[in-house]
Amino acid sequence: MNPCDPTPWRDPQIMRKLLDRIAATVTRPWNIMEVCGGQTWTLARYRLEELLPDGLNMIHGPGCPVCVTPAETIDDAIGLAMRPDVIFCSFGDMLRVPGTDGSLLRAKTAGADVRLLYSPLDTLDIAVENPDRQVIFFAIGFETTTPVYALMAEKARERHISNLSILTSLFTVPAAVSAIKSDPDCRIDALLAAGHVCAVTGLDPYRQLASDLDMPIVVTGFEPVDMLLGILRAVTMLENGRSGLSNAYGRAVGEAGAANARAAVGRVFHLSDTSWRGMGIMPLSGMKLRPEFEQFDARRRFVSDREHVSVTNRDYPDSCIAHLIMKGLRRPADCPHFGKKCTPACPVGAPMVSSEGVCAAHYRYLS
Amino acid sequence: MTPHCPLPDRITTTVCMAHGGGGSMTASLIGEIFAPAFSNDYLNRRHDAATLPTTDCRTAFTTDTFVVSPIFFPGGNIGDLAVNGTVNDLLCAGATPRFLSCGFVIEKGFPIDDLRKIATTMAEAARVAEVEIVTGDTKVVERGRCDGVYINTSGIGYIPHGLDIDPGNIHPGDTVIITGTIGRHGMAVMSQREGLRFSSPITSDTASLCDIVGNLLDVVATPRVLRDPTRGGLSSTLNELAEASGVDIEIDESAVPVMPEVRSACELLGLDPLYVANEGVMLIIVDPADAAKALAAIRRSAHGADAAIIGRVAPTAEGRRPGVWVRMPLGNRRRLEMLSGEQLPRIC
Numbered sequence: 001m002n003p004c005d006p007t008p009w010r011d012p013q014i015m016r017k018l019l020d021r022i023a024a025t026v027t028r029p030w031n032i033m034e035v036c037g038g039q040t041w042t043l044a045r046y047r048l049e050e051l052l053p054d055g056l057n058m059i060h061g062p063g064c065p066v067c068v069t070p071a072e073t074i075d076d077a078i079g080l081a082m083r084p085d086v087i088f089c090s091f092g093d094m095l096r097v098p099g100t101d102g103s104l105l106r107a108k109t110a111g112a113d114v115r116l117l118y119s120p121l122d123t124l125d126i127a128v129e130n131p132d133r134q135v136i137f138f139a140i141g142f143e144t145t146t147p148v149y150a151l152m153a154e155k156a157r158e159r160h161i162s163n164l165s166i167l168t169s170l171f172t173v174p175a176a177v178s179a180i181k182s183d184p185d186c187r188i189d190a191l192l193a194a195g196h197v198c199a200v201t202g203l204d205p206y207r208q209l210a211s212d213l214d215m216p217i218v219v220t221g222f223e224p225v226d227m228l229l230g231i232l233r234a235v236t237m238l239e240n241g242r243s244g245l246s247n248a249y250g251r252a253v254g255e256a257g258a259a260n261a262r263a264a265v266g267r268v269f270h271l272s273d274t275s276w277r278g279m280g281i282m283p284l285s286g287m288k289l290r291p292e293f294e295q296f297d298a299r300r301r302f303v304s305d306r307e308h309v310s311v312t313n314r315d316y317p318d319s320c321i322a323h324l325i326m327k328g329l330r331r332p333a334d335c336p337h338f339g340k341k342c343t344p345a346c347p348v349g350a351p352m353v354s355s356e357g358v359c360a361a362h363y364r365y366l367s
Numbered sequence: 368m369t370p371h372c373p374l375p376d377r378i379t380t381t382v383c384m385a386h387g388g389g390g391s392m393t394a395s396l397i398g399e400i401f402a403p404a405f406s407n408d409y410l411n412r413r414h415d416a417a418t419l420p421t422t423d424c425r426t427a428f429t430t431d432t433f434v435v436s437p438i439f440f441p442g443g444n445i446g447d448l449a450v451n452g453t454v455n456d457l458l459c460a461g462a463t464p465r466f467l468s469c470g471f472v473i474e475k476g477f478p479i480d481d482l483r484k485i486a487t488t489m490a491e492a493a494r495v496a497e498v499e500i501v502t503g504d505t506k507v508v509e510r511g512r513c514d515g516v517y518i519n520t521s522g523i524g525y526i527p528h529g530l531d532i533d534p535g536n537i538h539p540g541d542t543v544i545i546t547g548t549i550g551r552h553g554m555a556v557m558s559q560r561e562g563l564r565f566s567s568p569i570t571s572d573t574a575s576l577c578d579i580v581g582n583l584l585d586v587v588a589t590p591r592v593l594r595d596p597t598r599g600g601l602s603s604t605l606n607e608l609a610e611a612s613g614v615d616i617e618i619d620e621s622a623v624p625v626m627p628e629v630r631s632a633c634e635l636l637g638l639d640p641l642y643v644a645n646e647g648v649m650l651i652i653v654d655p656a657d658a659a660k661a662l663a664a665i666r667r668s669a670h671g672a673d674a675a676i677i678g679r680v681a682p683t684a685e686g687r688r689p690g691v692w693v694r695m696p697l698g699n700r701r702r703l704e705m706l707s708g709e710q711l712p713r714i715c
Contacts, residue, residue: 013697019697047699118561118636355637365701 005036014188016227019051025235029055031187032234033180033328035173035357036194037064038222044361046224056235059187062176063194065140066093066354069169070278073285074099076214076303077138077167081112083302087130089123092116093354098347104138120152120166125157127164136298139166146170146287147261150268153289153296166297168288171274173197174209175285180327181213188236188328194222195249202257207245214243220279221249240325268293277350278323304330322349325358331342332362382477385412387507394480396459400479401503404486405493409466409501417501422525427462430521431451438481438515440559442551442570446485446516448646450492450500454575455595461532461584462524464496466528470504470519477515485516494592496575498522505653511658530584534611536591541680542658543616544651546579546665548624553643554632563635567628572647578668579649586660591652599706600642604650605691606705617692618678640694641700642706652680 008014011241034040043049049058062068079106081088082096088104095105095116108114111131117123120137127135139149149166156164173194180186189214193206198219210217216237220230230248237246247253265287274286289297320337324330332338332351342348344360351357355364385392403409409417425621433449450467457464469489473482493500551572558569576595583590601623609616625633625640633640647670653661658676665671683689691703 010696015697045701046695047701050699051697118563322618363703 044365060358104188150264170287404490424525427460443573446489449494457524547648550640550643552646573648
């Protein structure tokens, strides 16, 4: 074991054994999609793809909320942040994401009160301490992050905090995966599901998804050993002609998931048709606040109805192919802007912003 | 008037504009806080400029400005940071640090007690580094015009005859040494700033490294290069060196020392310790023939116990730009880019 990195999940000897077993199992080319940006990051960080047998291709999925939040929503966020009465709070990754024109970071430079937080619950105290200001949190995320927004809304209501709201950009994984799989160009043979999402949802939705899509889905963690274990399970199922669900992240994911987190989400949010950056609106692929929590909906309270601009126009300027990359149809290096006009310091497309965005991961670790 | 005279205007509990006005309030601030803390023959003459002895050695001269937030953090404060930072910059030139200046920009309303604490830690840091603070300046600005207090320190040191430290001297095959565990300062400040609490708190590594450099120079006449990897962390310093000297530098990921609590905090926030700031470690490159004795000398120095050989200098492949590579445990390697923008935390 590496003495400076004392976790078995990064043990080079275990990684080597798993790589050998993968090589011994694979007899023909396969395309496996890892859904989550965290998994993409691990693949890139440890350069695992170059250690896999030839013909075993990893396709990087859409599971980074920073990358799939539409430009229109970023524009709304910038508009809200620029209001003098607003304290706009966000996770750090969102600050540099380009909207149609500018980013939250540029708004901050121009004088907007934009605050970087680690926990959305911190907004409760900020709102209480600033009763004459409107405090808005940029609530982005998948099933993993949504429960904390639910908790925040319930606590705000409990404490009668009226100057707090959230600008939502919330997504659910299964609908997006189904949509990508239904694309006629899709070449995905198996899926590595995001382990932390399954830790909330439980296994049932993914068992159903595996059955609907008739493919292997392996619940997979985020460390390099987890990734290799997930890949080994997937290729074993593929080589044996089996579909269905396999859980390779048993240390974190139980059959039932986190029922209390799901219950909180259910009380505050409901499923809705949602727009994904570059991919357009997908039915029932996201979450919106229930009518009884509308008072916390920043969009409803502060954003006026505006002319709808077509998604692709706003989302991807200058022939950026991020939407094709996130569907697994192209690779970052296929993009004419990759590493030239588009870098983490000056991103054109959203996947170049977040450390877990596929383009940024490729730029940082694979270029 | 000497600093030890009884003063007519007792200072208040917070800094006010008059403390920077040049009149009696300024005199009382200097007389009650700075002069007694920093007292030495050069300063006590109270000239507009300190007059310093000359030497036939080459002189190293450097300056740095400190704006850290929060001002007090686990393991130190802006005061010792300002002294140690400039002392270490002089050490990196191979100089023996001798004299410092300090300039304070203070926000109106700043607590006098905090200012006293800062001056006291500066004096202690100067004593440890065997430097004297020989001249200074104080300005006060309106509330909101600065964040508590900013400090500039400039420093003068003398370079021993025959010592020439220059990145241009780096050759393929040279050995890369780090003198301690990385990432402590950045994570100590960030934990404090964000109100994160860990079961074992992370303290800043802020320290002057005179002992390390002194012991090193006793056994290695001319190390190739000394650098303190502060802002941008180890990766930025390595990249600057690779670019300046036109070579590749390869480090072994598992050889870079990181404290477990720093590693955990970094993982929690989605940060890479290779990009996190340090204030008490030095990156040292030496001829491989000198590596073993250099490492032994560093390890027996104050702040050097965790020193480790972390990599080597290599020739740059034909047609590629010089850069830094990380050798990973499975033997494959990745390029270590410079930090672009500020490291932002992970969100999910």
